[in-house]
Amino acid sequence: MTIGNEYLSSAIARLKSYKELADKTFDQLDENDFHFLASSESNSIAILVHHISGNMLSRFTNFLTEDGEKEWRDRDDEFETHKNTKAQIIEQWEKGWTCLLNALTSLEEKDLLTNVYVRKEPLTALDAINRQLAHYASHIGQILFIGKMIKNQNWQTLSIPKGHSQQFNQSNEIKDPAKKF
Secondary structure (H helix, E strand, O other), rough: HHHHHHHHHHHHHHHHHHHHHHOOOOOOOOHHHOOOOOOOOOOHHHHHHHHHHHHHHHHHHOOOOOOOOOOOOHHHHOOOOOOOHHHHHHHHHHHHHHHHHHHOOOHHHHHOOEEEEEOEEEEHHHHHHHHHHHHHHHHHHHHHHHHHHHHHOOOOOOOOOOOOOHHHHHHOOOOOOOOOO
């Protein structure tokens, strides 16, 4: 496998692992939990999903041929409260991820050094992907934090439970780096 193909495979695997963490958070939440606001300046999970999905659709629709900030995108609206149901929020989430993953799986190694644009700023496709990896990871971290805050002692951990690191480290299981953790 070439380094470019290895990079694409790795980026897609990481993105899928972030999505899975958010999906497992969503599974633990009730409908009203998606709209919880910790403060007047915070974002709810519903708002974060709306923003992430809007960003994915804008950035990865015609990824190699159009500016990633589409004229049809209403970014400001992404941060407004909408009283969508859990099913509508998940549908929106899946729509963004489908667009992103379809775009990335259609790329070839040669595409990674192609210039793409985000708000008229030129980036290599590789850099644009890295930029979005970091962006989505930060927002998914927020989703997990909010979910954990809401569920409190009823939270089902998505990684190594507190107090179990040593036990985890001593396990004989060998991790495949291409798979989620």
